[in-house]
Amino acid sequence: MNYRMIAYLSGVIILIEATFMLLPALVALIYGEASGWCFLITILAAGAAGFLLTLLRPKKRDMYAREGFVITALAWIVISLIGAAPFTMSGQIPSYLDAVFEMVSGFTTTGSSVVPNVEVLDRCMNFWRCLSHWLGGMGILVFMLAIVNLGGGQSNHLLRAESPGPTVSKMVPNMRKSAAILYSIYVGMTLLQIMLLLLGGMPLFDSLCHSFATAGTGGFGVKAASIGYYDSYYLQGVIAVFMVLFGVNFNAYYFLLMRKWRNALHITEVRTYFGIIAVSTLLITANITGLLGSVYDALHHAFFAVSSIMTTTGFATVDFNQWPGLSRLILVMLMIVGACAGSTGGGVKVSRMVIVFKTAAFEVRKLLHPASVKVLTVDGKRVSRETIQGVQSYLVVYFAITVISILLVSLDGYDLVTTVTAVEATLNNIGPGLEMVGPAGNYSMFSPLSKIVLTMDMLLGRLELFPLLIMLMPSTWRKH
Amino acid sequence: MKIIIIGDGKIGSILAEQLSGENHEVTLIDRAGDPLEQSNNLFDVMVVEGDGMAHAVQKEAGVESADLVIACTGADETNLLCCLIAKKLGAKNTIARVREHKYVEELSLIKDDLGLSMTINPESMCATEMARVLRIPSAIKVDTFARGQVEILKLPVTEGSVLDGMALMELGKLRAKVLVCAVERGENEVYIPTGTFRLQAGDHISLVATPVEAIRFFRQTGIPRSRVRQSLIVGGGRIAFYLAKQLLSAGMDVKIIESDGSRCEDLSELLPEATVIHGDGTDQQLLREEGIEHMDAVVSLTGIDEENIIISLYAARATNAKVITKINRSSYEDIIDDLELGSVFYPRKICADNVVRYVRAMQASNAYASMETLCKISGGKVEALEFRVTKEAAYCGVPLQDLSLRKNFLIGCISRSGKPITPRGSDTIEVGDSVIVVTTHSGIATLDDIFEKK
Numbered sequence: 001m002n003y004r005m006i007a008y009l010s011g012v013i014i015l016i017e018a019t020f021m022l023l024p025a026l027v028a029l030i031y032g033e034a035s036g037w038c039f040l041i042t043i044l045a046a047g048a049a050g051f052l053l054t055l056l057r058p059k060k061r062d063m064y065a066r067e068g069f070v071i072t073a074l075a076w077i078v079i080s081l082i083g084a085a086p087f088t089m090s091g092q093i094p095s096y097l098d099a100v101f102e103m104v105s106g107f108t109t110t111g112s113s114v115v116p117n118v119e120v121l122d123r124c125m126n127f128w129r130c131l132s133h134w135l136g137g138m139g140i141l142v143f144m145l146a147i148v149n150l151g152g153g154q155s156n157h158l159l160r161a162e163s164p165g166p167t168v169s170k171m172v173p174n175m176r177k178s179a180a181i182l183y184s185i186y187v188g189m190t191l192l193q194i195m196l197l198l199l200g201g202m203p204l205f206d207s208l209c210h211s212f213a214t215a216g217t218g219g220f221g222v223k224a225a226s227i228g229y230y231d232s233y234y235l236q237g238v239i240a241v242f243m244v245l246f247g248v249n250f251n252a253y254y255f256l257l258m259r260k261w262r263n264a265l266h267i268t269e270v271r272t273y274f275g276i277i278a279v280s281t282l283l284i285t286a287n288i289t290g291l292l293g294s295v296y297d298a299l300h301h302a303f304f305a306v307s308s309i310m311t312t313t314g315f316a317t318v319d320f321n322q323w324p325g326l327s328r329l330i331l332v333m334l335m336i337v338g339a340c341a342g343s344t345g346g347g348v349k350v351s352r353m354v355i356v357f358k359t360a361a362f363e364v365r366k367l368l369h370p371a372s373v374k375v376l377t378v379d380g381k382r383v384s385r386e387t388i389q390g391v392q393s394y395l396v397v398y399f400a401i402t403v404i405s406i407l408l409v410s411l412d413g414y415d416l417v418t419t420v421t422a423v424e425a426t427l428n429n430i431g432p433g434l435e436m437v438g439p440a441g442n443y444s445m446f447s448p449l450s451k452i453v454l455t456m457d458m459l460l461g462r463l464e465l466f467p468l469l470i471m472l473m474p475s476t477w478r479k480h
Numbered sequence: 481m482k483i484i485i486i487g488d489g490k491i492g493s494i495l496a497e498q499l500s501g502e503n504h505e506v507t508l509i510d511r512a513g514d515p516l517e518q519s520n521n522l523f524d525v526m527v528v529e530g531d532g533m534a535h536a537v538q539k540e541a542g543v544e545s546a547d548l549v550i551a552c553t554g555a556d557e558t559n560l561l562c563c564l565i566a567k568k569l570g571a572k573n574t575i576a577r578v579r580e581h582k583y584v585e586e587l588s589l590i591k592d593d594l595g596l597s598m599t600i601n602p603e604s605m606c607a608t609e610m611a612r613v614l615r616i617p618s619a620i621k622v623d624t625f626a627r628g629q630v631e632i633l634k635l636p637v638t639e640g641s642v643l644d645g646m647a648l649m650e651l652g653k654l655r656a657k658v659l660v661c662a663v664e665r666g667e668n669e670v671y672i673p674t675g676t677f678r679l680q681a682g683d684h685i686s687l688v689a690t691p692v693e694a695i696r697f698f699r700q701t702g703i704p705r706s707r708v709r710q711s712l713i714v715g716g717g718r719i720a721f722y723l724a725k726q727l728l729s730a731g732m733d734v735k736i737i738e739s740d741g742s743r744c745e746d747l748s749e750l751l752p753e754a755t756v757i758h759g760d761g762t763d764q765q766l767l768r769e770e771g772i773e774h775m776d777a778v779v780s781l782t783g784i785d786e787e788n789i790i791i792s793l794y795a796a797r798a799t800n801a802k803v804i805t806k807i808n809r810s811s812y813e814d815i816i817d818d819l820e821l822g823s824v825f826y827p828r829k830i831c832a833d834n835v836v837r838y839v840r841a842m843q844a845s846n847a848y849a850s851m852e853t854l855c856k857i858s859g860g861k862v863e864a865l866e867f868r869v870t871k872e873a874a875y876c877g878v879p880l881q882d883l884s885l886r887k888n889f890l891i892g893c894i895s896r897s898g899k900p901i902t903p904r905g906s907d908t909i910e911v912g913d914s915v916i917v918v919t920t921h922s923g924i925a926t927l928d929d930i931f932e933k934k
Contacts, residue, residue: 065521156521173482173505173526381529384513 001477004058006071011053012144013075017082018047023131024086027205028124035090035122042085061150066476068157072141073471076459079140080104083132092125097448104455106132107140108462109344111219111314111431112454114444119224123205129220130209136462137216137246137344138186139163146179161467165341166352166391171254185253186344190215193242200235214242217345219314219431226316226439233300236317240304244277247311247339249351268379269340269351273310276350280306280334284327291323302327310334312346314431321438328434335424346429346461348398352391354378359388397465402427405457409450422446427457481505481843482546484571486532486562487553488515490808491577491602494832495550499839500524502922507541532562535569544570548842550835552577552600560594567595573842575835579603579718581750598838602831607722609830610804613823614711614727614777616694617802618703620684620823623855625866626895626914632661632688632857632864635703639681642701649675656697657902658689661892661918662862667814670861672888672920686857686864688892688916690900708732708776708802714761714791715782716740716747719806719827723779728753735770737761762787764794772799779804789821796820840925849873849927852914864892865917867927872911875931881905884932891930892916 021043028036063071080103087099098114105112106129118126135143139162145155155175160168170178190211197207209222223229227236248270255264264270284302285295292298301318308315309331320331338347358376366372376383405423412419414436421433422443432439443454460468470476481504485492488510496519500506506525509532510516516527530537532553543549549566551559556578563574578587578599587599612622621634637643648660663671664684671677679685689697698704711727713720716738724734728751735755738744748756759766761782772778778795780788785807792805803822810826817824837854853866869876875883880891880903894901895914901907909915917930924930 155524170526173500173507173524174503175524177505 001070002058002060002062002067004056005061005063006067006074007053007056008058009071009144010075010078011050011056012148013079013140014046014050014082015054016140016144016147017079017135018043018050020131020135021046021083021086021128024124024128027127028122031123033122033124035086035092036124038086038089039124039128041089042082045085046082063150063155063157065157066470068161069467069470070476072158072161072463073459073467075141076107076463080107080459083107083128086128087125090122090125092121097451098444101443101451101455102129103132104458105426105431106130106218106220107136108429108458109133109136109216109218109312109346110426110429110458110461111213112426112437112443112458113220113431114442114451116442116444117224118220118222123222126220126222127205127209130212130218130222133216133218133220134190134212135216137218138182142179142182145175146183149176162463163342164346164464165249165349166355166387166394167341169251171251181254182250185250185257186215189242189245189253193238196238197235200232200238202230202235210239211242213315214239214313215246215344217243217246217311217313217339217343217429219308221315227304228317236300236304239315240307243307243311243313243315244274246313247307247343247345248273249340249342251342266379268354272354273340273350276334276337277303277306277310280310280330284323284330287327288323305331306334309430310337310345310347311339311343312428312430314425316432316439319438319440321434321440332421332424332434335421335428335430338428348395348428351378352394355383355388355391356395359392394465397469398427401457401460401465405453408453409446412447412450414445422450422454423457426454427461429458429461481548481839482542483507483548483550483839484509484538484541484543484546484566486510486549486551487559487577488512488519488527489552489554490828491552491600491831492550493519494810494828495552495835496523496525498832498836502836502839504839507546509537509541533558533565535565538562538566538569546571548573548575548597548839550575550577556580556583560596563596564594573597575600575838577602581718581721600831600835602827603718604722605834606806606825606827606830607719607726610719610723610779610823610825611726611730613804614708614732614779614802615730617706617708617777618698621857623853623857623864625853625855625864625893625916626900628691629895629898630688630690630893630900630916631694632686632855632892632916632918633694634684634686634857637679637681637683637685641681641703643679643685644681645678647676647678648673654697654700656689656700657693658687658697659892659902660685660687661864661890662686662857662920664861667817670920672862672890672918686862686918688902688918706776710771710775711735711777711779712737712767712770712772712775712801713779713781714767715780715788715806716743716756717781717783720779720781721747721750723781724751724754735775737766737770761791767791767794772801775799775801777802777804779806781806783808785809789816789819792821793819796822843925849915851925857918862918862920863922863924865919865924867915867917869909869911869913869915869927873927875909875927876911877908879906879908886921886930886932888920889930890918892918 021039025036025039084099084103087093088096093099101114141158141162171181172178193211194207206222213220227239252264252267252270281303285298289295289298304317305320336348338349339345341349341351362374410419418435422437425433483499483504484507485495486509488508496506496508500523508519508525508527511531513529520527528541543566549571551562553559559576563576567574574596575598576596579601616622619633619635623632663673710733713736716736727734737757737759739760741758744756744758778801780791782788788805792803796803805821805824807826833856841851849867849869852868855864891903893916894903
């Protein structure tokens with residue numbers, strides 16, 4: 001294990017985080033909030049620590065799969081621990097455990113909150129919560145890859161560990177350029193959303209925060225009633241559409257930029273994703289029309305809820321916890337499916353679902369024609385046996401973690417729906433679940449043990465299980 | 481530059497490594513997923529799985545906007561077809577690996593029709609370099625510049641030689657016009673020496689000289705300069721064939737030992753002047769029987785690295801012959817360097833160097849000077865580059881002492897209208913000159929790069 005390289009890269013990441021923390025400090029300065037000092041202190045401390053770590057120039061720059069996984073897992077834990085400091089220091093979230101929960105929820109783009117009413121938080125604190133979504137959405141390591149030249153192709157291990165999806169493909173041969181393209185698309189779409197929200201009359205501060213939270217498919221807001229606070233179908237519509245857009249595989253946007261329309265429109269995963277959104281929206285609309293009175297209102301809120309849950313954002317316009325059983329069940333299922341691979345969303349990912357269901361269909365056909373040979377293809381390309389096995393073992397580990405987490409959280413003695421959806425909402429990086437953790441509720445009532453379990457679930461979900469599990473395995477750290 | 485490499489084999493992967501290392505955008509195409517996966521992990525490249533001959537696959541790799549397509553799969557026919565398709569789809573330049581003897585002959589006929597910029601024949605390239613060393617057996621490595629008028633020779637400084645302990649400024653009294661351009665000491669140290677630099681026994685020195693001056697230098701310093709008359713080649717593969725052909729045409733006697741009977745027949749048909757022996761080259765008895773003790777040169781060219789190492793170790797101990805060893809895998813280089821294997825040649829590397837040289841020349845040739853040759857000396861840590869000055873530039877006509885050369889750069893030779901000049905402070909660079917630059921910096925693209933920026 002190349003410890004010096006791990007230390008060095010952690011230092012770089014801490015420096016990047018410290019730089020981004022200047023933004024909330026600036027917000028504090030503009031609004032004259034005293035809690036801005038907490039950011040400055042954290043920036044100075046983290047900056048010093050990061051600087052010292054980067055002085056440890058690695059002797060050799062060799063990085064293999066294990067270093068890639070460990071750096072990724074470690075980096076996410078470290079940035080969460082540092083990012084949580086201002087909350088506790090300023091007394092806005094007195095318990096450090098709660099602050100870490102909030103910060104992990106931010107970076108993993110979950111959006112589960114322990115704060116009963118976010119409106120009492122200082123503006124700089126709210127800004128930092130939303131900015132953490134934006135950073136975590138595309139990934140802080142990908143950001144590092146875009147600005148730091150690691151040389152060699154070994155940085156591929158980092159990209160693979162942080163990017164969601166069963167397989168990772170670069171858009172262009174050069175790692176730095178690929179990362180830069182991803183971030184350019186990301187920044188461009190975020191700016192567009194900010195502009196559209198401003199046009200709809202949303203205040204600048206709110207527009208910034210909500211756009212950051214939408215881009216990362218996070219779900220933190222600055223209002224207690226989430227997006228429901230804005231009584232404008234235009235604003236809600238813009239956010240709903242952008243949630244859907246940020247849940248699309250970014251390869252599609254790259255194809256669009258390259259004017260390869262056919263390629264962009266023929267990605268099976270993206271088509272399936274839009275199909276699921278359409279069908280779910282129609283079913284829920286039919287189900288809740290009676291409740292809301294008009295078909296138009298029902299369609300609007302159903303679309304918002306579906307896109308919010310499917311993309312694992314977690315914004316709400318109305319309390320969907322009050323909806324009938326069928327609608328709520330559809331939403332829970334969407335939680336598990338999640339967004340596309342290569343997007344900023346969480347969940348199991350549509351592409352894994354496509355592969356699993358195609359494999360299942362093949363196996364059934366194989367029972368009829370035992371001697372038949374058929375190769376599984378997605379987008380006209382053969383899916384390798386390793387990928388299929390990888391997806392299957394991912395699902396097994398996923399369900400094992402779900403079950404263990406549910407058992408641990410159930411020790412708190414809350415009702416079944418609360419317990420199960422709390423785990424699902426954190427593991428899939430959504431935010432709100434149902435009942436007590438629904439859009440109107442929050443996570444503050446859980447015991448410290450449950451909070452730790454749910455915090456771990458958020459990290460496991462964002463990093464797609466394996467980096468964190470590998471970091472926790474003793475054999476990873478053993479010297480062969 | 482955007483470069484597409486078709487075939488992720490021995491040559492393909494080393495090309496991907498070196499070209500991506502020089503910040504080119506490299507895309508690898510191969511039919512098999514496993515080697516691609518490995519290359520993807522090791523180098524900063526993009527990989528595309530599929531048949532390189534299929535135009536859909538080439539398009540996916542972005543062939544339309546590619547500056548260069550290199551086809552180096554195992555089959556010549558595939559490579560030629562890949563290049564033909566790539567050219568039709570809009571690739572600017574194409575390079576094909578062609579190594580079958582029969583195609584090499586007819587290539588000059590069809591090269592233009594196929595639109596090939598260059599063909600690479602790793603075996604023939606390797607054989608040429610080996611033949612050069614056999615011409616001057618005291619040298620470990622020989623590179624030629626300015627159409628053969630200037631050579632860079634790598635020599636060991638032996639214990640008790642005149643050179644041991646000599647400062648470079650004293651070389652002048654040897655009355656041979658040579659210039660020491662690089663000194664390797666120990667495992668990792670490489671110097672571009674100045675006049676006060678003192679040589680030690682065990683150093684490997686590289687010197688720039690004309691062939692005539694090199695012989696004079698050998699005479700002055702007492703380095704043996706006997707010619708190779710009898711040579712033994714163990715292993716009768718493609719390199720052996722190309723090497724034997726060159727040695728025979730230089731008037732040497734060549735004996736080839738090959739274990740495969742039908743290959744022996746082929747060789748004897750193709751090379752009627754050579755003595756072809758059917759037998760196991762690792763058999764000590766056979767080697768002695770064929771008179772290994774009396775050979776001036778022994779070349780180990782079997783397909784198995786371990787066999788080559790054993791044969792060369794034996795030859796180095798049992799004879800005074802110049803020993804040459806071919807090694808395919810380059811992973812244990814540091815260990816191999818410690819062994820008494822004479823001159824070690826890595827065909828993959830030689831081939832990769834040739835392609836890298838071509839790629840550099842492609843982008844390096846600016847309006848004032850074009851790169852003609854690039855050689856890696858001293859284990860790849862030092863590069864010797866030849867530039868041809870084509871147009872009046874700022875550095876033309878200025879005495880060298882007034883031009884500030886960057887650190888670790890050295891002008892080894894200026895060749896003017898066919899006459900090599902060992903440069904002194906008062907000499908100048910003129911239009912039409914070939915300038916040989918030696919440097920420890922990698923990736924020099926133009927002649928302007930060697931001067932201090934004003």
